[in-house]
Amino acid sequence: GCGGSSAGSSDSGNAGSSAGTSSAAGGTESGASGADSGGSSASSETAGDIKLGLSIYSTTDATAGPMVNNMQAACDGMGAELVVATDDQDLEKEITNIENLIANGCQAVFCLPYSDDSIPRIAKICEEAEVYFGFYWYDLTNEETHDVCYRSDYFLGNIYEDDVWSAYTAMKTLSEAGASHIGMFGLPTGRTTTTKRDNGIQKACEEFGMEILVEDRVNTNTSDDAASSVESMVSSYSELDGIVIAGMTQTCLPGVIQALQNLGLTDKVKVSCIDFNENQTEYFEKGYVNGVIGGHFTGCAWLAVLAVNKLQGTPLTDEAVSVKDEFLVLQSADDAKNYDAYLYAELPYTADEYAQMSRKINGEFTYDDLLEIIASYSVEDVMTRHNAG
Amino acid sequence: MVENQVLLQIQHVSKSFGLTRALRDVSFDVRKGEVRGFIGENGSGKSTLSNIIAGVYEKDKGKIILDGKEWKAATVVEAEEQGIALIVQEIGTIEEISVASNIFLGNERRFGSRGIINYRKMNQEAKKALELIGASDISPEKPIGEYNLEERKIIEIAKAIYTHPKLLIVDETANALSSHGREILYSVIRDVRNYGGTVLFITHDLEELVRVCDSVTILRDGVYIDTCYGNEMIINELKVKMVGREMSGHYYRTEEEGSMGEKVVMSVKNVFTSALKDVSLELHEGEILGLGGLSDCGMHELGRLLFGLDQPYSGTLTCNGRTERLKNPVQAIRRNIGYVSKNRDSEAIILRDSVRNNICLCSLDKISKFGFAAPKTENSFVDRWIERLKVKVNNRSEYVASLSGGNKQKVVLAKWLGRGSNILIFDCPTRGIDIGVKEAIYTLMSELKAQGHAILLISEELPELIGMSDRILIMKDGRIVCEKMRSPEITEPLLIKEMI
Amino acid sequence: MKKNNGKGMELFINIFPFISLAVVFVGFVVLSGGRTLTLANCRKIFEQSFSLLLVGGAAVFLLAQNCLDMSVGAAIGMAGAVAALVSKTSIPLALLAALGVGLLIGAVNGFLHGVLGINAMIATLAMQFILRGLLLIVCKSGTLGIAAGMYDLDHIGLKAGVCIAFLFTAWLFFRFHSYGKKCKAAGAGEASAIQSGVNIAEVKIIGYVFMGITAGLAGFFTVIRTGAAMYNTGNMVEFDTVIALILGGMSINGGADSKFRSSVIGVLILGILNNGMVLLGLGTYPQLITKGVIFIFVLATTFTIRNKLNSGKKLA
């Protein structure tokens, strides 16, 4: 059950210092170098007591990069070592990554399962190796898989983002901007994430009387392909007045905007997308984009907090946890600028803040504290905390 | 002759291809304004020498002096710049491109500035070049694929002549030409002589030679034999010089009369293809049937057809009394037909494979159980045939590529004999092979005949045909033009008359 | 002297893959502080290399005749998807279905290349397109999970058994059966092979069918390993296969000196490499660069030597 939960509706705030494309790129860079060195250099300092493993498709791109950086900060703060296995491109690679991470001596591993069908497998590998495991960006909706996980002593929990909600919200922003005939870009079907986003879009269509006229899940490899696709969409469906990008945003969005600019349709055709990207601030400023849903970058850090506490023998909870990781919704240039300044140029939580979430360091910290922190994740929250400090 | 009239001096030139010594210490001079004939049996080294002069091959030893200066042809382009043009024996044009482009192949820069070709000028030039030799019916813009082999040869003539070469080499071009084409060629040769150029004219047609040439040089087995001038060029004497070798008894079969079994093991009747015209023949058991003619008379094609490599368009083929359609060599081999290709290195053996695998390849079904052959069985099989044919190898895993020509050929023979094939089609089995192995192969052929095998011996070498065959068929222009039974009366001139 | 030199180079060509394997293995053992060597890790390397071992074993037959199969990854995906679908009915039937799908794909490839004579790479690349498209349609609703009972088959003993039996049989056929010899002959000299009674079309078709069936088997075990099939199951396996064979010392033109061991050695090198790079915590790009550089280095070394060897032989 998800739908119209309003937790993420974080609009207007102080006009922070503007952080354009270049500073955003700088942010990624510094973050990434931290992530890359994580595997080897950190080990000597932390004496290799606790080692966490993460399987993810990239350590650098605009969505995965911050995710890794946050987890790195959590590990640094709490004194754990992080090993990242990249190239998580298909089911088999994911399994291979998990195996290799375990072989590397990780005591807890995290991944984004491709679907419910692959979870029993992952659970089995981890149980056999007596290694804790958890999922990020993944909701255990299927009862069978849910049971498989909860039966295991090694299941830490899952942090999920509400993908039905994110897609629904992306559509809602389009509807609010007055669009109803929509063209869609997305990932090839096959991932649970994709299915959920499709469901969210479907739900919004029914609720707001919108219609998906045409969808493209193939021409998403380059910005140029996406631009061509928009041209074709507009030419085939003159009534088209909105475009939702439910995947491959990084690549597609520049092409979509460019094509609309070329066609002189930036006013008529509204655009919203899921996942943050480097250019959103500029696009918001020019009014090319009506909504961007993303910012779900902290899930792995929470998993790290759970794992480190568990492995230190001071578990926050004995139960497996299932927590929703909030999306951020940007709807204006100010939103985007604030996001850039407070969540992109810097991390939403510093290593020191993460350190306080280790019960070994801060005995007071409880599971409920953690839940509270997770639930309060928003641009304003970060601004208040970091402006104060 | 006055010294400064000499255009080309060949001095002690030698060339080997691996173990084949194509040219051995060849020396002779050619004067300016001379049409020099150049004759010799197949494989005597004519083409090799031509190619060396024109920069296609490098010589191993010796000197070539052109116009008083030493000439070290490195590339074809350099040779062309020096005024040497070669019309090659094989096809020298590229099918996909236009006539004009073929004429100026490798020379496009003539019509270009900064790498851009002026095709209008090129076509005009090509037209001129073609008109020059009286072939104005060929249009330079068209792709050359639209023209037949003869017309393509004429285009090659145009290509060779348009630069007004000092030295024009014509390598067995006349074979592909009709009388009209020949007239063109002869007039080109006259032109070259008239402007003071020199022609080296290679042909097998001695009458043509005497008509066209001022003098003639004879090669035999890569060795310079003689040069005859003007009236000295008497056809019969040339033949003696060309063939030269004695037909001694220990070399070929000694029987005077041919013999053959009753049974016809293979036959074709009224076969037509694009190369064969109404060909019929019967091959008997225990017979060596000789098939001779000029290189493009259709005899090689007939051999391929009998092995299932080509199919007849009409006509019938029977094998052991049954009418068959041989769709591929697999079917032919199943009917115990073996075939030794003229192109040994590319078609008959696998160079980069061991002697063992080569010998076993076509017998795999015989020496294996359920497809599996024990290495022991294989080895003893191979050893038996290496032994039997006295193949000189270090060990059976050696690559065939490292064997000498004769031993390669022995491997081919071992392959078929090992398979137990009793209908053997030998296409030029002694091509490029020295006398020792030749003799061994002839002896083997006689043995096989005695055992009742049927052998079709396709050969460009007349002594071999005469010496080995029970019966000789001569082909010309895709037809069988005469049949001769073995007898002491059969002589080379007799056969040559039929071939030309 | 020259002859000795040739022998030396040939020897080097033969042992070069072993050297590569040893270097990679020892290198990673040292760099990872022995973690590569643990029994558990070795077991994982085997499991990760399992389907590539199978596919590589079949690819030897194709590469020996100078053919590539660019559709093998998609075939694995397709067979895996069908196996997953059928497994809900019956698991033995799922195996049969996977093998059947592979066989069908192989037969089509064989027909396209062997009979119609379409360039092997283009034909199989087009097949890859078609199969990936079909796979998207089959997997429309997401991933295709396997029946719970199928997890029991994920047993290291069973896999080891299958793998050893498969490789041993394939080796027997490649080394001793007339089919393997014909493959090598076809690659070394097609015209000569034809004139020695090798039916090239047949050899090619069998090669592709065998490849297809193997892809079916690999697909079956892949879905057991992953628990599900999805649109990109078997992604890029075709390139991994070629890369592995070349790392293992196979000549890209196939021919008589093709060795079956190339596939096993190459797959192991690749497996250790992939595993070791994660053990060392290398990022995406360093991994890609390492792979690319090793690939080019091995290619350059073997090709230079082979070219020298060949040019020496041509003189004879």
Place this chain on the structure above:
Amino acid sequence: MSKKIINSIVVVMVPVALYLFFLILRPGSFGKVNTVYIIFTQSFITCMIAWGMQYLAKMGEFDLALGAEMILDSIVAALLCAKIGFAGIIAGCLLSAFVCGIVKGVLYRIMRIPIMILTIALVYLLGACGGLITNSAALTIPYEYTFLGRAPGNIIVFLLTGAVMYILSDRSVYGANVNAVAGSESISHNNGISVEKTKIRSLFLSSMFAGVTAIVQLSHGSGVTPSVGLDSIQNIMQPIMSVFIGFVMAQYINIVFSIFVGSVLMSIISNGITALNWSSAIYNVVVGAILLLIMAYMNVAKIYSRKHEEKIGALKNMKEMGARET
């Protein structure tokens, strides 16, 4: 002359027929002039890459690294653009293409391995280079510098490239050499044409064509994302297919146009599938099937024409000998 016109009409009819097919299925969209315009402009990029590829393809070689190269070109261009503006786009693409071309040529010269295999290895390396430079970030260029990505900029670049392509393939010594090598390597060699040099030049040229195309592509989409592993090979499947289609049609019209027709065909298919909102899965199937059909047609036609020639020859001989056909 009239035969030439008829041939050209026949060739042009193929895309027209396909267009009509989609027009019938979806008149609302394919009936518009704008759609035709879009189909044409979208085919430019495919066509320009294909033009660059065809030299190598004629000689039986394939460069699979072009997709990765174009991404790298665009990355360098976007970075330079951030520094020096519009000139950076041109300079970046061409510079990077130039370097890639040289590197490929040198590696080929040293290693002499099949170009396809060499370029697979390069795909890894070039992809990783792009990723390292940008750290995976998507780069964009400002709108004011993107005029080469839309009319008339793209049309001008396209026409200029086409003119260069025409001059190179139909008017230049290099083009003549490529045709000769494609026809027969040995005869070319014997006439003093260096086969290796011709191939190296073609490798380099394919890079330069890709570089010019990258300018238009980057300007059209305004953004570039580095690719991982072998993914970028997918990006050049359409050009590869256009080349094949172009080769089939080159018997009837000039290769410059035949490849363009091939690109237009690909463009019609992808627009048609969008217009009908067919599943993207169908696209893969359709494209693969079309490629197979074309190749099968080419081969069967070749076999048939060989047989036909043989038959003509045999019939001529039979007539000459006065034999009746059996």
